[in-house]
Amino acid sequence: MARSNLLYAHSGGVTAVINATASAVIGAARAHPGRIGKVLAAHRGILGVLAEDLIDTAALDDAALQRLSLRPGGVFGSCRFDLPRADTADGKRVMDRLFEVFAAHDIGHFIYNGGNGSMDVVGRLRDAARERGYPLVCIGAPKTVDNDIAGTDCCPGFGSAAKYLATSMLEAGLDIRSMVGSRGSVFVMEVMGRNTGWLAAATALAAGGDADAPPHIVLVPEAGFDEEAFLAEVRRVTERLGYCAITVAEGIRNADGSLIMEKSRDSRGYVQLGGAGSAVARMIHERLGYKFHWAIPDYLQRAGGHWLSAVDREQALAVGWAAVEMALDGRNGCFPAIRRLGEAPYRWEVGTEDAAAIANLERTLPAAFVRADGLHVTAAACDYIRPLIEGEVPQPTAGGLPDYGTLALPPVARRLPPWQA
Amino acid sequence: MARSNLLYAHSGGVTAVINATASAVIGAARAHPGRIGKVLAAHRGILGVLAEDLIDTAALDDAALQRLSLRPGGVFGSCRFDLPRADTADGKRVMDRLFEVFAAHDIGHFIYNGGNGSMDVVGRLRDAARERGYPLVCIGAPKTVDNDIAGTDCCPGFGSAAKYLATSMLEAGLDIRSMVGSRGSVFVMEVMGRNTGWLAAATALAAGGDADAPPHIVLVPEAGFDEEAFLAEVRRVTERLGYCAITVAEGIRNADGSLIMEKSRDSRGYVQLGGAGSAVARMIHERLGYKFHWAIPDYLQRAGGHWLSAVDREQALAVGWAAVEMALDGRNGCFPAIRRLGEAPYRWEVGTEDAAAIANLERTLPAAFVRADGLHVTAAACDYIRPLIEGEVPQPTAGGLPDYGTLALPPVARRLPPWQA
Numbered sequence: 029m030a031r032s033n034l035l036y037a038h039s040g041g042v043t044a045v046i047n048a049t050a051s052a053v054i055g056a057a058r059a060h061p062g063r064i065g066k067v068l069a070a071h072r073g074i075l076g077v078l079a080e081d082l083i084d085t086a087a088l089d090d091a092a093l094q095r096l097s098l099r100p101g102g103v104f105g106s107c108r109f110d111l112p113r114a115d116t117a118d119g120k121r122v123m124d125r126l127f128e129v130f131a132a133h134d135i136g137h138f139i140y141n142g143g144n145g146s147m148d149v150v151g152r153l154r155d156a157a158r159e160r161g162y163p164l165v166c167i168g169a170p171k172t173v174d175n176d177i178a179g180t181d182c183c184p185g186f187g188s189a190a191k192y193l194a195t196s197m198l199e200a201g202l203d204i205r206s207m208v209g210s211r212g213s214v215f216v217m218e219v220m221g222r223n224t225g226w227l228a229a230a231t232a233l234a235a236g237g238d239a240d241a242p243p244h245i246v247l248v249p250e251a252g253f254d255e256e257a258f259l260a261e262v263r264r265v266t267e268r269l270g271y272c273a274i275t276v277a278e279g280i281r282n283a284d285g286s287l288i289m290e291k292s293r294d295s296r297g298y299v300q301l302g303g304a305g306s307a308v309a310r311m312i313h314e315r316l317g318y319k320f321h322w323a324i325p326d327y328l329q330r331a332g333g334h335w336l337s338a339v340d341r342e343q344a345l346a347v348g349w350a351a352v353e354m355a356l357d358g359r360n361g362c363f364p365a366i367r368r369l370g371e372a373p374y375r376w377e378v379g380t381e382d383a384a385a386i387a388n389l390e391r392t393l394p395a396a397f398v399r400a401d402g403l404h405v406t407a408a409a410c411d412y413i414r415p416l417i418e419g420e421v422p423q424p425t426a427g428g429l430p431d432y433g434t435l436a437l438p439p440v441a442r443r444l445p446p447w448q449a
Numbered sequence: 450m451a452r453s454n455l456l457y458a459h460s461g462g463v464t465a466v467i468n469a470t471a472s473a474v475i476g477a478a479r480a481h482p483g484r485i486g487k488v489l490a491a492h493r494g495i496l497g498v499l500a501e502d503l504i505d506t507a508a509l510d511d512a513a514l515q516r517l518s519l520r521p522g523g524v525f526g527s528c529r530f531d532l533p534r535a536d537t538a539d540g541k542r543v544m545d546r547l548f549e550v551f552a553a554h555d556i557g558h559f560i561y562n563g564g565n566g567s568m569d570v571v572g573r574l575r576d577a578a579r580e581r582g583y584p585l586v587c588i589g590a591p592k593t594v595d596n597d598i599a600g601t602d603c604c605p606g607f608g609s610a611a612k613y614l615a616t617s618m619l620e621a622g623l624d625i626r627s628m629v630g631s632r633g634s635v636f637v638m639e640v641m642g643r644n645t646g647w648l649a650a651a652t653a654l655a656a657g658g659d660a661d662a663p664p665h666i667v668l669v670p671e672a673g674f675d676e677e678a679f680l681a682e683v684r685r686v687t688e689r690l691g692y693c694a695i696t697v698a699e700g701i702r703n704a705d706g707s708l709i710m711e712k713s714r715d716s717r718g719y720v721q722l723g724g725a726g727s728a729v730a731r732m733i734h735e736r737l738g739y740k741f742h743w744a745i746p747d748y749l750q751r752a753g754g755h756w757l758s759a760v761d762r763e764q765a766l767a768v769g770w771a772a773v774e775m776a777l778d779g780r781n782g783c784f785p786a787i788r789r790l791g792e793a794p795y796r797w798e799v800g801t802e803d804a805a806a807i808a809n810l811e812r813t814l815p816a817a818f819v820r821a822d823g824l825h826v827t828a829a830a831c832d833y834i835r836p837l838i839e840g841e842v843p844q845p846t847a848g849g850l851p852d853y854g855t856l857a858l859p860p861v862a863r864r865l866p867p868w869q870a
Contacts, residue, residue, distance in 0.1 A: 042627040102628075105629065107630065198850055199465075199521050199748075201522075202521050202754075204748060205526075206526055209528065215747075233850065321747050324743065327742060333623075334616050334756055417849035417850070419849060420849075425841060427657075427835060428835070428838035429612070429615055429654065
């Protein structure tokens with residue numbers, strides 16, 4: 029089999045361990061110099077491929093790769109961009125350009141680190157390569173804090189965000205308990221997750237099974253939001269304990285399916301969720317008269333490199349290594365998936381899934397993970413999430429802050445005319 | 450000198466290291482069994498004293514004291530309550546009750562852990578004890594994340610919140626940089642600090658002196674908010690870098706002194722600040738059209754026990770030990786203050802200050818710490834804050850979360866009729 033170069037790109041929202049996957053891809057590819065030549069990375073995902081904006085990772089020595097593996101955020105840049113449909117003129121033009129760039133840089137392996145939408149791209153690129161007779165092996169690598177990719181037991185990125193949020197609820201709970209006054213205090217934390225309640229559910233780990241410990245209410249998109257039932261529960265908890273701590277998933281919806289609050293919708297229709305937490309906090313204040321605080325960790329929850337889940341990071345590394353092995357095995361159009369083998373102790377392995385088969389699916393909380401009244405999650409949800417936040421990862425520090433260092437990312441010389449977007 | 454009991458109470462907002470001070474007070478008091486009998490703690494601060502709602506700390510063994518010293522939030526509960534003026538009927542009634550409770554429980558030492566308002570209480574209780582001929586030594590212990598207590602170089606609680614926020618800006622900055630698109634992205638983080646910009650200034654440490662690194666703008670209350678100058682700077686940064694990360698102190702004000710956004714004012718006139726971050730983010734979106742995200746760490750920033758500043762915790766312990774020593778030395782009406790002795794290496798000691806002399810003062814950022822254009826802080830501000838976030842504190846964990854344990858806090862039997870508030 030001919031030697032060719034490998035191109036790595038990531039897509040969509042980044043995570044605290046996405047660079048761990050990138051570092052594993054680079055490290056694994058370097059272990060096969062007879063099969064893989066250069067290891068390139070696209071700057072800003074698929075948009076960088078179109079723009080021929082590529083980075084040569086050869087500048088990263090072993091120490092830099094190690095630093096990369098501990099650094100949150102996607103160091104190569106990401107983007108939100110959907111490939112236009114293949115049967116449109118624009119779709120053909122975009123696909124032509126991608127293959128021009130692949131050919132110009134002798135790319136024989138493409139590893140795309142992303143979510144459900146990215147798995148669709150992996151399947152389409154595989155098909156397009158076959159149609160064109162271009163020798164490209166496309167492999168996905170799962171990544172998302174939302175944990176909503178189908179076909180895998182969990183998604184690298186989720187465990188660290190889950191750990192961050194469960195810790196945040198635990199710690200904020202100790203604070204708010206200190207401040208409990210005579211009039212009732214409410215704390216609302218809005219978390220990410222898009223249309224799913226995985227991250228919201230993770231905050232339930234803070235309670236450690238104690239029904240009186242925060243969070244007392246967990247609102248997830250999988251349960252329709254019932255304002256009256258919700259307020260009755262807030263009142264019941266607050267009258268009993270003097271306070272109430274509530275997790276609100278950004279994607280909660282009214283019974284009619286409308287979002288509790290939409291912030292904005294961008295030009296490609298991507299809805300930027302937000303505002304559910306403040307909407308709920310204000311509702312409580314107006315209807316029940318309680319004092320309230322709300323927190324929106326926003327990017328902090330998916331960038332918490334100082335408090336990574338060791339299990340999550342191991343899985344992020346493992347899918348990177350596995351993706352390269354799959355590429356070398358010619359498992360075109362597949363992605364490495366986490367499979368759960370056992371509990372207590374938690375055991376897992378990396379399996380192989382077909383990217384096209386799960387493309388654009390969205391894995392939501394199963395019904396058994398949501399309490400019947402829709403106002404909390406179940407012990408089964410906690411049992412599922414608990415192993416994924418296990419373990420801590422020591423981070424080098426300097427001056428009291430994580431030392432994420434700086435990384436040399438030299439661009440690859442362009443060989444094609446500029447792309448007109 | 451007669452043996453008597455010691456009462457510890459805290460007041461106002463809690464911190465990640467307030468329990469460290471409490472544990473130090475308890476530990477130091479136990480070292481003087483000939484002078485100090487029981488060590489009691491008030492449940493919910495001065496309100497707990499009025500209600501004769503006291504806790505016997507004897508139930509905490511050495512292992513429990515160590516756990517207490519690592520646990521965020523105020524385990525004994527806090528409150529916001531201003532002593533009514535002594536020359537009012539209510540003021541006399543409240544003071545009478547406090548001394549009834551002191552007498553009923555043989556309290557000869559009172560240590561009050563709080564902010565500027567609490568130092569006023571310390572001075573007033575000392576004066577009232579003298580007037581009444583009651584043998585009470587009152588000592589303050591500084592505590593606030595806002596760092597706004599006069600007479601001390603810094604305040605226990607600030608360093609850990611500062612470390613949390615600088616780390617958050619550093620990590621969120623890596624995330625947003627990954628996501629930079631063609632249309633400009635703005636990230637706004639709203640931080641606490643009440644009328645001061647100490648916590649906002651702390652986020653500047655994330656940049657490590659790099660003018661292109663987040664945060665690009667730091668808005669502090671000490672500089673009047675000039676919307677046009679601010680938006681021009683946001684545009685300038687975003688056009689140069691593709692994104693802009695902004696720290697907004699909750700207490701920023703317009704040039705006319707009005708808050709950018711007031712959330713609510715409670716019955717005793719205590720303004721609950723909030724909304725400045727979202728107000729600024731929306732302003733940018735409406736005026737400049739940029740995409741935006743905003744984060745409000747809220748309680749998380751002052752409860753981050755998983756990421757304490759070692760220096761901050763050492764100082765929290767030191768003021769607890771020193772407060773007991775001052776009580777035994779009869780330094781009535783004083784409080785232990787942190788004095789800075791040197792830089793590189795940072796050296797400090799605990800001095801003694803008069804509580805009444807600094808009561809109700811508010812220490813704001815000096816002019817030399819705010820950039821001339823009012824849109825950032827200076828290197829001098831960073832030099833001041835940097836040593837206060839130094840060092841990490843290992844936390845025991847269980848199941849991937851900090852293990853703050855549970856603490857036995859048995860109530861002391863009441864000896865007085867109930868208090869009618």
